[in-house]
Amino acid sequence: MSWLKKFFSKPIVWFLIISFFYLSPNLLSPHFSYIDDGQSLLNAKTALASNNLNLWKNILFESNIGRIRPFYQLYFIVLYLIGGVNPLVFWLGQMTILAFTLYGIWIFLTSFTELKKKLSFILLTLFLFFPATIDNFYRLGTAEPRQILGIIWFLVWLKKLKLNKLKIKDYFLGHLLLAFTLGTKETSLLLFPMIGFFFLISFLVENKKKIKRNILFLSSSLFLQGIIFYLLMPKNQGYGSSMTISIPRLWNSLLVTRLELAEFYLPLLAVILLTIVRLSSIFNIKKLFSILKKFLWPGVLLLGFTESLFFVWSWQYQLERYHYLPLFFGLLYSCYEISQWDKQLFNKLKKQLFIFVFIPLLLLFISFFQMRGLNWKAVFERSYKYYSFHYTTYQTAGKLIDFLYKELPENTSVYIDHGDYEKIADLGYFASDFGDRKITIFSNNKKINNKYPKMHFYRSNLQDAYNQDEDRKVIILFDSSPDRYFEKTIKNF
Numbered sequence: 001m002s003w004l005k006k007f008f009s010k011p012i013v014w015f016l017i018i019s020f021f022y023l024s025p026n027l028l029s030p031h032f033s034y035i036d037d038g039q040s041l042l043n044a045k046t047a048l049a050s051n052n053l054n055l056w057k058n059i060l061f062e063s064n065i066g067r068i069r070p071f072y073q074l075y076f077i078v079l080y081l082i083g084g085v086n087p088l089v090f091w092l093g094q095m096t097i098l099a100f101t102l103y104g105i106w107i108f109l110t111s112f113t114e115l116k117k118k119l120s121f122i123l124l125t126l127f128l129f130f131p132a133t134i135d136n137f138y139r140l141g142t143a144e145p146r147q148i149l150g151i152i153w154f155l156v157w158l159k160k161l162k163l164n165k166l167k168i169k170d171y172f173l174g175h176l177l178l179a180f181t182l183g184t185k186e187t188s189l190l191l192f193p194m195i196g197f198f199f200l201i202s203f204l205v206e207n208k209k210k211i212k213r214n215i216l217f218l219s220s221s222l223f224l225q226g227i228i229f230y231l232l233m234p235k236n237q238g239y240g241s242s243m244t245i246s247i248p249r250l251w252n253s254l255l256v257t258r259l260e261l262a263e264f265y266l267p268l269l270a271v272i273l274l275t276i277v278r279l280s281s282i283f284n285i286k287k288l289f290s291i292l293k294k295f296l297w298p299g300v301l302l303l304g305f306t307e308s309l310f311f312v313w314s315w316q317y318q319l320e321r322y323h324y325l326p327l328f329f330g331l332l333y334s335c336y337e338i339s340q341w342d343k344q345l346f347n348k349l350k351k352q353l354f355i356f357v358f359i360p361l362l363l364l365f366i367s368f369f370q371m372r373g374l375n376w377k378a379v380f381e382r383s384y385k386y387y388s389f390h391y392t393t394y395q396t397a398g399k400l401i402d403f404l405y406k407e408l409p410e411n412t413s414v415y416i417d418h419g420d421y422e423k424i425a426d427l428g429y430f431a432s433d434f435g436d437r438k439i440t441i442f443s444n445n446k447k448i449n450n451k452y453p454k455m456h457f458y459r460s461n462l463q464d465a466y467n468q469d470e471d472r473k474v475i476i477l478f479d480s481s482p483d484r485y486f487e488k489t490i491k492n493f
Contacts, residue, residue, distance in 0.1 A: 012103050012120075019099040023137065024090060024129055025391050030087035030255050031398020036092075036141025037424030042434050043073055044080035066234045071183035072143050085405065085434075086400070097145050098137055102128075104152035109335050111159055120335070127331055130264075131382040135321035138390035143185040150181030151304075154191065158198060159297075163206075166214045174218070175225060182229045187325070190307035192226045194300050195219065205293045220323075257313070261320065264327055264379075271334045272302070278340060278403050297336055305329035320382070402477065404431040407473070414441045414476040417461075417464045421448035427476070428455055442466075 007013060019029060021191045032038070043059045050056070060070035075093070083089030094327045102124050109120045127133060133271050152178040161170060181188040199219040206212055257265060275298055279291065308325040315322060335348055404427060406413075414431050416424050425448060432455065443449070450456040459465040466475045 009438070011106060012099065015099040015102040016095070018102065018128075019095045022098065023095050026091045026449060027088070027095065029398075030091045030397065031394050032090075032401050032430070033087075033139065033141075033394050033397045034401065034423045034426040034430075036422075036426070038406060038429035038434075039422075040073075040076040040081060040141060041085060042429050044077040045434050046074075047077055048081060061232070063234045066151070067186065068229070068233050069143065069183060069185060071180050072146065072185070075184075094137060094140060094145070097149055099146065101149045101152060104149065104156055105332070108156050108332065109479050110268070123331070123335060129383050130324075130327060131379065131386050132321050132324040132327055134383055134390070136324050136384040138387065138394070142321065143155060144321070145209065147181060147185040147188055147330055148325065150177060151183055151191065153177055153179055153333075155300075158195075163202065163211045163214050163218075163415075164208065166218065171218065173222075174190065174222065176223060178225060182218045182226070186233060187308070187311045189226065189230065190304060190311065192223065193307060194303045195222055197303055198296065198300050201292050202301070255321075257318075262324060264323070264330070266329045268305070268334065271330075271337050275302075275337050275339070280338075280423050296312055297478045298333065301329055301333035303486060305333055314426070319493060320386075378439060401430045405433065408437065408439065408474055411472060413469055413471060413473040414439055414468075415462055415473065416441060416445075418443065418477065419445065421445050423457070424448045425452060427493045428452070 047056055047059050058064070060073050061068050062073075077092075079090050079093050105124055106120055106129075109123075136142045145459075154174070157170075157174050157177055161174070178191065181191065196219070199215050203212055203215045206215070208284065213432050279295060305326055308329055309323075312318075312322045312326060393440070407429055408414075414428075414433075416427060418424050424441070424445055428439075432439050439455070440457045442462065443456060444459060444462045446458050448456045462475075466473060
């Protein structure tokens with residue numbers, strides 16, 4: 001039994017078990033959804049059926065919609081190659097992504113902080129129940145889970161990097177992790193100020209010329225990679241045009257955050273104040289470089305937090321799931337700072353803590369959060385809401401998709417009543433067996449007709465058009481109530 005004990009002593013095994021139970025509703029009853037999944041499957045099927053380089057380029061580099069996500073697309077292509085249109089394969093992929101993300105965070109936290117391994121384990125488990133985490137992992141189509149995977153393993157690589165013994169394999173591993181992260185989502189560009197800060201501080205505090213040369217060489221090549229990626233990015237079109245840097249938008253987003261996410265961001269402000277107090281206690285102009293060295297990782301993580309929050313606030317839509325990235329950096333930063341405090345330091349700085357932390361936080365709470373207050377119960381309610389919403393949506397959507405994909409006869413007219421043209425398009429992909437089955441789709445959505453005129457047709461009165469159709473037909477009616485999100489399907493073959 002020693003091999004069994006050795007097997008279960010490995011942290012990755014436990015993270016795989018946790019990830020399985022976390023996603024068990026969708027692993028035990030796997031389905032696709034009509035949010036992004038159809039488009040991803042179509043891209044994978046189209047790419048694997050062709051050796052046309054231009055077609056592959058258009059799929060991997062989505063210039064027409066203002067995105068550049070080759071590794072996002074390759075991930076779905078690989079899963080499609082393994083299992084075809086099998087949702088279980090994709091949910092197993094999601095489970096693996098989650099497990100290795102948790103494992104990466106655990107390695108990062110325990111490698112350079114004084115946090116106990118069991119405490120890190122508990123913090124990671126709590127992180128799973130953040131509403132933003134649930135909202136991202138209970139959907140297959142979001143890019144953030146794979147983006148965070150790339151970011152955390154890049155940070156692990158950066159932490160374990162030995163600048164005095166820079167090996168070729170370390171050099172290429174760093175570039176590969178950075179390329180994966182950038183090619184998963186464009187906002188990963190936020191890594192470059194973090195990289196710049198890390199190497200700048202490392203350069204300033206280092207005395208050996210060999211290490212300085214290695215820093216200049218490695219940082220230059222990483223920044224060159226970032227410049228190439230930025231030049232390839234489509235500018236001010238499609239997806240990218242939804243991000244606008246303006247004072248009114250930033251202020252409005254700040255107010256939304258204050259009203260909806262105060263429970264997460266007020267504690268983070270407290271942690272930032274703790275950092276200021278701790279560093280002020282050791283500040284000495286004569287020992288500036290040693291202080292800079294102590295601020296290296298807090299500075300890197302704080303940069304990641306502020307940049308990711310800035311990206312979220314610049315975005316056109318303010319959804320809680322977009323806060324997954326700043327909350328991820330906030331978790332890393334908070335764990336690091338908490339680990340630096342011990343009983344001796346706390347006793348030494350009691351007076352400063354009262355003056356520089358508790359009083360400012362009290363004033364901040366009274367002035368800025370007085371209209372909102374803190375409601376931890378609301379956090380648990382939102383977590384449950386996102387869980388139940390995605391589970392219910394995936395189950396009801398999955399049954400509909402199974403019917404459209406597996407049972408719909410040839411030459412069927414499909415009538416869809418929905419205001420979101422992307423969901424209508426995804427339903428069309430499954431109904432047409434991704435182009436292999438002849439069907440016709442009617443909807444009361446003009447936008448879908450303009451974007452996909454060969455298959456989709458507009459009808460102002462969908463119910464009347466369905467009633468007058470005497471051929472093989474099916475109608476899908478969506479309940480528009482925000483508390484109930486399901487569809488009613490009427491078949492007439």
